[in-house]
Amino acid sequence: MAKKTKKDPPPDPKETKLKKKAAKTLTSEKDESTPPKPQRGLAIGDNFGWTGKLPATLLYEHCSKQKWNKVNFDMRKTSKGFIGIVDLSWVNPKTKEVIHLKWSPETDLLSPRETTNEARHFAATYAMFRLNYVKNLKMVLPTIFRDYWADMEAKRQQVLKKDKIAHDRFYNANPFQVYLDDAAKRSLYEKEKKTRENTEAKIRKPTASIGISLGQSGAGKPNTTHQSAPGVRKPKSKVSLKQYPIGKKAWENAPFVDFPTDIRAKIESSIKHHINWVEDSAIDGPTNSFTETWISQLTDLGFRDSHAKEAVSHTHTFIDALEWLIFHVPEDDLPLFFAKRDEDSSLSLKISTDLQTEYLVQRLALSGFDKDEILEVFEENNRDEHKTSIALTHRTISYEVHPFEATGDEFEMWLMELEGIESIGSNKFEFADDLRRVVTVLLNAAGIAQGMLLVKFFYAEGYPNILPGVQILVNDASFKLANYIKLSVIRQLLEHIVENNLIGECMLYTMIEWLENNVAKVIENPGPLLNTSQDKSSVSSHSQASRKVRSSRLVTKSHVSLRNDIESMLREYHTRQGLALVKASISQRQKLPAWRKRDELVNIISSNKVTLVTGETGSGKSTQIVQYILDHMCELKNFQGSIVCTQPRRISTIGLAERISDERVMKVGSETGYIIRGENKTLKHTRLLFVTTGVLLRMLQSYLSSGNTTDAGIFENLEYIFIDEVHERSVDSDFLLIILKKILGKLPKLKIVLMSATINTDVFMNYFDTPVNHLHIEGRTFPIEDYYLDTILEDLDFSLQTYDDQIIKPKADSNFFKSGNINYDLIAQLCVFIDDKLALERNSGSILIFLPGIMEISRCVKKIEQQYSSSGKSCWCLPLHSALSLKEQTKVFRSAPRNTRKVVVSTNIAETSITIPDCVVVIDSGRSKSMFFDAKSNTSRLVENWCSRAEMSQRRGRSGRIQNGNCYHLYSRETESCALAQPIPEIRRTRLENLYLVVKSMGISKVSEFLNSGLDPPEEQSINKARSMLFELGALMGHAENETISHLGKYLSFIPTDLQSGKLLILGCIFRCVEMCLTIAAVCSGGSPFSNNFDIKDDVRKAKSKFGKNQGDLMASALAYHEWESLPQPKKKRFITENFLSYLTLQDIQSARAQYLLTLKEIGFLPFPYRSTEESKLNQNSRNFTLIRAIITGSFTPQLARVQLPDPKFAQTLVGAVEIDADAKLTKFWIRNEKYIDQCNNEEKVSEMPATRAFIHPSSLIFSDSGAGASLPNVEDMTLEDGSLDMQKVREQYNMTPSSKYQSNAMHKSPFVVYTSSNETSKLYLRDITPTTTVGALLFGGEILFDVSTALSSGRRCPGIVLDKWMPVRTWCKNGVLLKRLRVLLDQVIENRLSNPEHETTQAADEEILDIVTKALTVEARRR
Secondary structure (H helix, E strand, O other): OOOOOOOOOOOOHHHHHHHHHHHHHHHHHOOOOOOOOOOOOOOOOOOOOOOOOOHHHHHHHHHHHOOOOOOEEEEEEEOOEEEEEEEEEEEOOOOOOEEEEEEOOOOOOOOOEOOHHHHHHHHHHHHHHHHHOOOOHHHHOOHHHHHHHHHHHHHHHHHHHHOHHHHHHHOOOOHHHHHHHHHHHHHHHHHHHHHHHHHHHHHOOOOEEOOOOOOOOOOOOOOOOOOOOHHHOOOOOOOOOOOOOOOHHHHHHOOEOOOOHHHHHHHHHHHHHHOOOOOOOOOOOOOHHHHHHHHHHHHHOOOOHHHHHHHHHHOOOHHHHHHHHHHHOOHHHOOHHHOOOHHHOOOOOOOOOOHHHHHHHHHHHOOOOOHHHHHHHHHHOOOOHHHHHHHHHHHOOOOOOOOOOOOOOHHHHHHHHHHHHHHHOOOOEEEOOOOOOEEEEEOOOOOOOOOOEEEEEEOOOOOOOOOOEEEEEEOOOOEEOOHHHHHHHHHHHHHHHHHOOOOOOOOHHHHHHHHHHHHHHHHHOOOOOOOOOOOOHHHHHHHOOOOOOOOOOOOOOOOOOOHHHHHHHHHHHHHHHOOHHHHHHHHHHOOOHHHHHHHHHHHHHHHOOEEEEEEOOOOOHHHHHHHHHHHHHHHOOOOOOEEEEEEOOHHHHHHHHHHHHHHOOOOOOOOEEEEEOOEEEOOOOOOEEEEEHHHHHHHHHHHHHHOOHHHOHHHHOEEEEEEOOHHHOOHHHHHHHHHHHHHOOOOOOOEEEEEEOOOOHHHHHOOOOOOEEEEEEOOOOOOEEEEOHHHHHHHHOOOEEOOOOOEEOOOOOOHHHHOOOOOHHHHHHHHHHHHHHHHHOOOOOEEEEEOOOHHHHHHHHHHHHHHHHHOOOOEEEEEEOOOOOHHHHHHHHOOOOOOOEEEEEEOHHHOOOOOOOOEEEEEEOOEEEEEEEEOOOOEEEEEEEEOOHHHHHHHHHHHOOOOOEEEEEOOOHHHHHHOOOOOOOHHHOOOOHHHHHHHHHOOOOOHHHHHOOOOOOOOHHHHHHHHHHHHHHOOEEEEOOEEEEOHHHHHHOOOOOOHHHHHHHHHHHHOOOHHHHHHHHHHHHHOOOEOOOHHHHHHHHHHHHHHHOOOOHHHHHHHHHHHHHHOOHHHHHHHHHHOOEOHHHHHHHHHHHHHHHHHHHHOOOOOOOOOOOOOOHHHOOOOOHHHHHHHHHHHHOOOEEEEEOOOOEEEEEOOEEEEEOOOHHHOEEEEEOHHHHHHHHOOOOOOOOOEEEEEEOOOOHHHOOHHHHOOOOOHHHHEOOOOOEOHHHHHHHOOOOOOOOOOOOOHHHOOEEEEEEEEEOOOEEEEEEEEEOHHHHHHHOOOEEOOHHHHHHHOOOOOOEEEOOOEEEEOOHHHHHHHHHHHHHHHHHHHHHHHOOOOHHHHHHHHHHHHHHHHHOOOOOEOO
16 A cells, blocks of 8 residues: 655645746647646556556455455447446345346446546446445545546436435445345336236126127027127227326325115115206207217227117217216126226125025026015015015016916926927926926027026916016026116016917917027117106106296385375475475585586486496586486386496495485485395385495396296386496496396386496497497586695605614605505604694594505504504594495494594595595505406416506595595606506406306306407406306306206305305205304305414414314314304303404404305395204204215315325234324325316316325314324334333324224325315415315215226226316216216205295105215225
8 A cells, every 4th residue: 555645735826826827838839749748647557647546446445345246347349439337246145146236437427438447447436436425535536537526426416406216226335235125126016017917807807798699500609799898999989088197096096985785776766766867958969970979989888789879869968878878777787897896895794694595585686686676575475485586577577467267287287398398309408496396498599609598487386377487597607698688588578478368378388489589689689778658757846847936035125106106206206395405405416516417417318228427526426317317207207217326335335325315305215225235225115226236236137047027026117227436347347237238128218327437438438239428527516636745755754764774765756655565654644744734724524545455454543543642632543444344334424523533544445436524635555456366377366556547536536525625645646647547357357257157047158258248358268267167166067068057056146255155055055054054154254263373373273173073174163153152241252362262253254154144044045034043954964064074075176185195004912903093294185286177178188297286284173183293203112122012102102993994083084175275385285174075075076077088098997987187086987977966966956945945845855865965975985
């Protein structure tokens, strides 16, 4: 070993730099022929100018230390040079096998070398790096190899970042162990593959169905027709079956579910008795070309041609025809692809106490009879097998024995006939019993292999006057004949005997002859699956009973006036006009600018179908024009006609109705009234009706959807519709304009008046099909003085403190104000400044502040109160926004206490139609929040932005209504000029599901075309998203080309709330758990009542867990609310504190519940006398948490996540291995990939994966369980010295109760969970989790599909069904059909219950279906 030389002292850096520069200069001046001076460590000679150890030597020494074999080097010569190959070898001490590993450097880092010596050492360097990269060996290598080492290190770092597992396998100090591990994995995979192939081989080896070869002799091999491996045949027809790329791993991890026999039988019975397969809503049937194509496709799938034709004749779509066949074709005749597999059945253990009876039933079942029927007849015949066989035969044709005179030699005739058959020699037979009463005859049927079929005859006492018992049996166990075909053969045989009056004569030979000539024909065409002659009265009585949907109680008061009433109203009108109060009111009204154009307004509006009226804020258009028209109608003695005026908000609707009633010196609700959601203030003679835009839409919806023009209600005498504030362009107002445009011709008396202060007149002038007359009202009552941000900052001498404690005076054009930031100190100081100014003027008027949202309002109110308090002044600060109750909102109209300034802080709710009587100053932040829906990402966001100039003008106008006003703009003139002229129409920036549903409920088939006729049509992508969402919720049925609204969708359109809450409320009414569903809907609206304080999150989680009872986050919130609400008032405060609840949120939930309850009563879903008690009939299932969780599942579909549990772990006990509850944090959750769904819906090429990973938010109850939420303890801590487990410690950590069920009490062990919302930060987190069952997801979830084409192309059998295009569920495909049809039944129950809840004829049927649903939800899934 070379001695270490003493290192020279480090050179001076400046000197080194100069030397390098000089060397570079000298080198360039040297003659090219002069050889360069050798450098230490470069490739000179065999040793590379290196005195230390070379790479190959280091590798030799390393292999020796590891006790590996001597390393060998091979060379591969290429056109560019040599590449070295390292051959490492090691003897496995267990198997004595020599394992070789051959490595060669990657050519991307190292090109082939010129000499073999270089190549050998570079290969050694490569091997040493892979084995010992952790050591800094490059310092002992020549320079040429150091650079290569550095390059390999850089590449290794890249591999580590990309895939740590691959990195650790490649760069490993023990490569032979890696080789052994890989070999073990390969061996295990091959073993599993072989086992799987053997299993599939067994599955694919069915008992073939007996086939027919007509025209051939009976001899020969039997063929198999429609069930001979249909999976290997590719579909030949033109029907395009959608493919859903569900991976093999997803199918392996998919939950399995199967129905018990009794539940499946009940579902099938209900479907047969209460449903027509083709829905009434279906339109034209398929054309002949489609019919032939579908038949071809169905026969390719393995169905009989006759069955395929029958299915197509009963259905309108290919999928319906396929499902019809799966439902109606008996199980033993289904094509192999759709047949039930052994793994499709739930595991069961049956202990029989009567084996003899069991074997007897099995023998008789071979003849094709149902086991339940066999047992019934067996008991009727005193458990006599012989008599049972005969009775079963007679049942096939409802045969009754007629009286006859016995001769006593009947049995002799039986034997003689059999001897005659034997003498003929055509058929072999043998007796099956010693008494010779049962005989088995071998049939030589045409077209069927000889000896394939047997017929067994049972002697009946009184033969031949009584039909014998007959059974058809298959003589070859490798073939089968469907039971219903056997029974069809027997039925047709007996009908032939009866129709030809052969009873009373020896008939065995005739029977044998008929069977041999006709059995092949029956097998080929066994007859229709559906008995069309059956009585369908039960079906029609349930699904086709014509009912009239009860009219909404929203508007039920008659507006038809009698002649005597009209005369009375005329006298009253003239009397009132002479009152002094009325004259004084008129004199005040005459001061408004609108009065000057009164006659012109009346003439133009009354003589034109559509009129557009514009005018500045304060001109009197909202309050006066409707009165001018009303007075004009009174002067014409027209007291039958009525006027409707719409307002965008409830507060303005009430405010205008009250103000006009005051001006006309009448009580509100008499001549002038209003209708808002939850309140109807009208009388029989109300003629001027103020309504919110949404209420008028509900009236129109009811009118148009009923199709009964004779029962027009309010529209019969409606003459004028005023649409105020039409510039706001809400979804409701745009929708209303579309409808009015469509129905204008159907209501000849109707005239439409559009009103607004700021509007683009060109948009409306060209919209209607009739000419639109425009009239503008100039001027306003009181002037308004404007102050912009630069003036405000100067007047206040405003300064603020920065983050680094500097005091600055911001400018109006600073980035802080330009970007829309709101400074609450500025607003508070401005309020005090204005207060001082008003006080000097002795003005007691109020201040109105406009802010974008509720949070900003709360902060601003606190800051203003603090500023007033520090200034020694008094203020009455009132918030105003839509979340407040109507009572709270109306406080803004009251006067402030003496010496107190009223300050109203509002969102844009006060922007239009509201007059705060004493408002003299407006402070406008210029900001507003609007909801924007992104159809691509399928998300809605609340975006804050600058208002449009039209909105700014409306806000400004609030200050000059009753006296001179001032407007303080918290933005510059430049910012105002850059703002949009008009706001973006709401229909182009929000979700359209509710709108789509209302349009559909009006009987409009082409929704997209209808919406595109509006002022600003929505994006087609948003319409498609809405349609997809409604299909997923079950509000639409059919397919995109022929969509129809379901009963659920029709009633959802009546509820003025989001679809999820609406579905919750409807299903709560149907399943009689109203209280719980009301609360859950309110929680979804108001939020969780539990505190979201991060500092006490563990305490909150414990409190949640106490209420949750493993039912999920929503249920925990609902149960906590119910317990709080049931307490007496003194105990409520302590309850809130102990359980970390929010009093304000509980109040919000209580308010929302009351509103929802009132809505359900108004639209007739609940009786008005209903009271909120869980003891009532409508709440009998309020404690059925499984059912309620299923309802939540249906309401929040498609927000469903699949749960993938970790591999189970077991602990050894005295009674065997017991499964230990897995850690919830190791459980994976998968939700659908929206990009994949879009590709499927748009019929694009699918490139995305069906599912994407998601994570549960830590606040969820899933992590609250000690057993499920805590990490798994270290097993070593529970291990004794002898290696066994310390069971005492194990019991302390785990629940050791043995269990074979898939679902435990732990929430995370449910196969699926539902979430109400999600948010994405570093990960995608799901919130408000509710566990649900597989049946709950299938019955209430998204679309159920059969992945036919994928499985056919692979030659496999149907693995199960696909939920919502992405979620696989392993089950028999017939179960999927049953669930889909059960959904249709449930939709019919919704119609029955909500349209006519007291209908007695459907009550029992509905209860039967609901009972089946409730029982089906108890079926549990299991692992594979």
